Amino acid sequence: MPDAPGLELIAQEINAAHDGTVIETAHERGTATLIVDSERVLEALRWLRDTPEHEYRFLASVHAADYLPGEPRFGVHYELLNMPRVERVSVKALLADPASPSPATSSASPAGVSGGGSNGVGTLVLPEIDSCVELFPTADYQEREAYDFFGIRFRGHPDLRRILMPEDYVGWPLRRDFPIGGEPVLFTHNEAETPHWYE
Amino acid sequence: MRERQLRARDLLRGDLEGVELEEYVEQSVLTTRLESMQAWARANSIMPLTFGLACCAIEFMSMVTARHDLARFGAEALRASPRQADMLVLSGRLSIKMAPVVRRLYDQMLEPKWVISMGACSSSGGMFANYAVVQGADKMMPIDIHVPGCPPRPEALLHGFNKLQKKIRGNPDLGWRQRYNAIGTEEWARVEPGSPSAEALAAAKRFSELEPYEPGVSSSTAAGEQD
Numbered sequence: 001m002p003d004a005p006g007l008e009l010i011a012q013e014i015n016a017a018h019d020g021t022v023i024e025t026a027h028e029r030g031t032a033t034l035i036v037d038s039e040r041v042l043e044a045l046r047w048l049r050d051t052p053e054h055e056y057r058f059l060a061s062v063h064a065a066d067y068l069p070g071e072p073r074f075g076v077h078y079e080l081l082n083m084p085r086v087e088r089v090s091v092k093a094l095l096a097d098p099a100s101p102s103p104a105t106s107s108a109s110p111a112g113v114s115g116g117g118s119n120g121v122g123t124l125v126l127p128e129i130d131s132c133v134e135l136f137p138t139a140d141y142q143e144r145e146a147y148d149f150f151g152i153r154f155r156g157h158p159d160l161r162r163i164l165m166p167e168d169y170v171g172w173p174l175r176r177d178f179p180i181g182g183e184p185v186l187f188t189h190n191e192a193e194t195p196h197w198y199e
Numbered sequence: 200m201r202e203r204q205l206r207a208r209d210l211l212r213g214d215l216e217g218v219e220l221e222e223y224v225e226q227s228v229l230t231t232r233l234e235s236m237q238a239w240a241r242a243n244s245i246m247p248l249t250f251g252l253a254c255c256a257i258e259f260m261s262m263v264t265a266r267h268d269l270a271r272f273g274a275e276a277l278r279a280s281p282r283q284a285d286m287l288v289l290s291g292r293l294s295i296k297m298a299p300v301v302r303r304l305y306d307q308m309l310e311p312k313w314v315i316s317m318g319a320c321s322s323s324g325g326m327f328a329n330y331a332v333v334q335g336a337d338k339m340m341p342i343d344i345h346v347p348g349c350p351p352r353p354e355a356l357l358h359g360f361n362k363l364q365k366k367i368r369g370n371p372d373l374g375w376r377q378r379y380n381a382i383g384t385e386e387w388a389r390v391e392p393g394s395p396s397a398e399a400l401a402a403a404k405r406f407s408e409l410e411p412y413e414p415g416v417s418s419s420t421a422a423g424e425q426d
Contacts, residue, residue, distance in 0.1 A: 182328025
């Protein structure tokens with residue numbers, strides 16, 4: 001893991017090569033994180049992979065997170081590893097939810113498609129980010145998993161479809177506003193709320 | 200023993216007559232109905248499907264081993280094909296992605312077939328009250344015996360298996376409310392403590408009108424005989 005000044009240097013070098021790519025850096029709990037513009041994440045990843053002296057050639061993980069009610073709502077995390085030095089750096093891209101009712105984003109999303117709000121069931125307007133499969137082939141399945149559970153569409157992915165859930169499943173089950181599922185368990189204390197359940 | 204051998208020899212020679220012949224026949228001949236005989240044979244020659252869903256399957260496997268020895272009850276031959284099996288043990292949580300597969304396996308099994316739902320997960324969803332797990336396998340297939348536990352010990356599963364055998368023989372175990380004549384004490388049916396409600400009395404009436412289960416006789420033919 002690069003130390004805090006080293007991380008700042010990496011951020012400045014990336015910004016010198018591709019202006020405005022790194023928005024922020026975070027160095028806490030043993031993780032060095034570059035927070036990058038979601039539109040330019042590929043440039044940051046390519047720079048980290050190919051620049052001599054850095055060469056983070058191994059993509060250990062791609063995963064998504066839902067920060068509801070935080071804004072922007074979604075985060076896509078890339079964990080990079082330099083094998084010879086055993087150094088890790090994490091890249092994080094934040095994505096706004098295009099189906100959310102906030103006025104800034106709703107004007108950008110096509111009108112009338114986002115029926116039923118953003119609760120992950122039947123939402124057709126999905127957040128998008130560039131796929132990094134061309135840089136790291138291992139990202140194929142991991143991006144499919146992020147798509148499967150969070151509904152994040154990866155532009156340019158060769159085969160973006162569900163990987164774990166059934167193909168005809170509707171909704172994005174790991175979003176925070178997805179209904180948790182299951183059935184209420186009937187105890188003596190709450191059976192008054194469901195009269196005639198036995199019929 | 201020697202005496203019985205001599206008696207058998209006498210019978211074959213035609214020497215037994217009268218009371219002796221009657222006694223011999225009474226001792227050596229068993230009369231029963233064909234249905235009962237068939238049910239008895241079925242109950243003692245079950246072939247379970249080699250099939251496991253999750254951690255309960257470990258207990259199911261150890262039920263077949265020498266320590267617990269399912270062979271005592273005639274079910275030691277686990278079949279690897281649903282076409283040859285007549286019992287399915289749902290051992291573990293049943294995810295919605297697995298449900299069509301299990302249903303197809305069940306449909307491929309030949310009649311008569313029985314299903315034991317093993318453990319909390321397949322009976323009710325268990326701890327997995329979430330988007331991915333079927334909340335009770337009886338939503339998508341008929342189930343004969345539910346074995347509680349998380350996971351049930353092999354002894355518990357054997358107990359459930361014995362109950363299934365009793366059910367196949369046409370003498371199913373009653374629930375404890377029936378055995379102790381306690382119909383009408385269900386929590387849902389109790390308006391105030393001690394007094395059976397109208398619903399409870401109706402349930403007791405429905406129970407008293409139930410026909411006893413006869414193996415090999417479907418309810419439609421039984422109704423036809425009444426007409």
